[in-house]
Amino acid sequence: MSNQLQDVRRLEGEFADAMNRMYAVGNGLARMRASLEMSDVVETAPSAPNALSLPVTPVTPVTPVSPAVSPPATVPGAPSSAPPGRTEPVRTMAPMPSWWQREGAVTRVLAVAGAVVTLVGIAMLLALAMQQGWFVPELRVALGVALAVALVGGGHVVRGRESSRGRSSAAPVALAATGYAAGYLDVIAVTTVYGWVPRVAGLTIAAAVAVTGLLLARRWSSQLLAVLTVLGATLLAPVVTGELGDEVSLFTVVLSAAALLARGDRGWPMLAVARTIPATGLVLLGIAVTEGDGTPSTLAIAAAAALTGLALVGAVSAGRHHRGDVVGSATLAAATISLLVAFGVHGETLRTTGFALVAVAFAVTLAVTSRSPIGPVPTPLATTVGAISGVSALLAVMSGAPERWVVTGILLTALGYAAAAVTTRSRVTLWVAAGTAVVASVAYLTHPTAYVELGQARDHDATSALFDSLLAGGVAALGAWSVDVVRGIPAHVRRVTRIAALIAGLATSAVAVISVGLLVGDALSATSAGFLAGHALATVLWMLASAWLLLHGLQAESRRALSLRLGLGLAAVSVAKLFLFDLATLDGLWRVLAFIVTGLLLLASGTAYAKALDRTRPPAATT
Known part of the structure; x- marks a missing residue:
């Protein structure tokens, strides 16, 4: 023991x-x-231990x-058993520092301010030297070049010292940017002020200065330097030439290409904006100036097309680097506007051909960039490409098709995009098809509104109405099919699309039947009888569709409720048309036939539905 x-x-x-x-x-x-x-x-609470x-x-x-053993004391820091009287520290988010407290903020502000002030001082010095007659012009230009080189060299020296000490600031970038701006001032002096070199040579010198700046920006990985270099050269171009036009437009294209090669827009969204938006504005201004003289140049089309191509390449490159990029989509849309305007100011043949080529080019681009090895690109970019293709196609139709076939061309465009959506099973293509289908639906309304009254129906083109009705029905069918085959579409959207396609099919079929009645009536010199017969047959056709829906819905339990609602709704619409329209419009035998046939179809539908419903019920159990 x-x-x-x-x-x-x-x-x-x-x-x-x-x-x-x-x-x-x-x-x-x-x-x-x-x-x-x-x-x-x-x-931490002051009263707590x-x-x-x-x-x-x-x-x-x-x-x-x-x-009995006393419970052991709790080890400090254990979360599950804090000792009595212990207060946990209160943690809150640290407040955001003011802008001037952030790292490098003051340096950047002072550097930018110093660059602006220095540049203004250089400009004032050059102006004063010209006013006072200091030095000869050659010496002034030489001193300007020396100052520009000294500023860029100073940027290299400061950059080297900071790198050796493991520091980094905006001062080297500001010095280099100021030097390149001074170089641009020298270009203005030798071209615009003194006229020593032609305008084309001046633009070439400016492009060379900009390229060296872009190469330096790439070596330093400085987006700010690249942006300042491109903006300075772009805004300098009209000053060098003294006017807007083809020379400035082509210069901006070269500069944009150089900026794209410097980085490819990957991770530098502000450079994409700087190399595209100002250049697009200059091209548009050049088009406006030449178009005002009545002699628009085809070089503007080449410049706008090149800018659009460069914007597209940059957007794809940026999209592959960063999936959330939207700047590329915005710059591409802006550049394309200049291209469409460049085509729009020319004659009808070139305008229509240009719009069509843009539509086809962007449709092919959408197909290529939606899959490997290039794609898939981000959704905003794919949507922008598809939207440009659709808008360009509609512009081509409206600008080039004869007035009689404008609606037909729009419907054919919508039909083509719907077929592409079925083939590619791409949601972006489906959205483009939906947009063109909406425009086509609005354009198609000119046909049914013309068949409300006999006088308008006489003057309407029944042939184009019949052809457009067949195309509209095809658009509705392909649209519903594309929604069914494209992945990721919610079930309620698919259901609503089927209902909309059914309604569109019934409306287009009615217009087609009335168009056939008008054509037959015109051939028999009985246009009025053809119009009345068409409306009567349209009402009967709707009743037949209602009966088919009611009987078809009994074949599958999953669609019985929807088919029943649609069938009864269509029957109600048919009866409403019979009493509200046909009773007032039809006369004589056609009115009698419409009422009798519709009534008999209603009775037959009710009887057939009751018999079919009995067949679907399970047999009663026998005792």
Whole structure:
């Protein structure tokens, strides 16, 4: 018995020693955590004891007087059992520092301000030297070149010193950008002020200066320097030439291509904006100036097409680098506007051909970039490409098709995009098809509105109405099919599309029947009778479709409710047309036939539906 008691005491001593070691480890961990999380801990209640460091109280092993063992103290930092009176630190988000407290903010502001002030001073110095007659012109230009080179060289020196010390600031970029701006001022002096070199040579010199700036920006990985270099050269071009026109447009294309080669727009969205938007504006201004003279140049089309191609390449490159890129889509849309305007100011043949070529080119681009190895590109870019294709196709139809066949051309466009959506099973193509289908639907309304009254129907082109009705029905069918085959479309959208396609099919079929009636009536010199017969047959056709829906829905339980609703709704529409339109419009035998046939179809539909419903019910159990 005494040996067992000694063993118990020995175990208690070892337990107390282990607890002391655990307390020491816990306090050490708490102190380490406090030092690591000091930046996150904002405030601790002043009245609470220190939660990160608790004194260690050694446990003295005593002889237990009962088998009950006191619960051990909690190790500091354990989340599940905090000691009484302990207050956890309150953690809050650190407040955002002011802009001037952010790293490098003050340096950038001072660098940009210094660059602007220095550039203004250089410009004022050149102007003053010209006014006062200081030095000869050759020396002034030479001093300007030397100053520009010195500023760029100073940027290299500052950059080298910062790199050796492991620092980085905006000062080297500001110095280099100021130097290139001074170089542009020299280009203006030798071309516009003194006239020493032709305008084309001046643009070439400016392009060379810009290319060196872009190469330096790529070497330094400085988007700011690239943007300032491109903007300076682009805005300089009209000053060098003294006017807007083809020379400026072609210069902006060369500059945009150089900027694209410098980086490919990957990770530099502001460079994409700087090399595209101002250039597009200059091309548009050049088109406006030449078009005002009545002699628009085809070089504007080449410049706009090149800008559009460069914007497309840059957008695809940026999209592959960053999936969330939207700047490329915006720059592509802006560049395409200049291309469409360039085609729009020319004659009808070139305008229509140009719009059609743009539509086809962007349709092919959408197909190529939607799959590997180039794609898939981000959804915003794919949507922009598809939208440009659709808009260009509609513009081609409206500008080149004869007035009689404008609606037909729009419907053919919508039909083509719907077929492409079925073939490619692309949601972007489906959206483009839906947009063109909406435009086609609005254009098609000219036919049914003309068949409301006999006088308008006489003057309407029944042949084009019949052909357009067949095309519209095809658009509705292919549209519903494309929604069914494209993945990711919600079920309720598919259901609504089927209903819309059914309604469109019924409307187009009615217009087609009335068109046939008018054509037959014209051939028989009985246009009025053909018009009335067409309306009567359209009402009967709707009733037949209603009966088919009611019987067809009984064949499958999944579509029974929808078919029943559609069938009853169509029957109600047919009866409403019978009483509200046919009763007032039709006369004589056609009115009688319409009412009798519709009534008999209603009775037959009800009887057939009742019999079909009985056949679908399970047989009653026999006893």
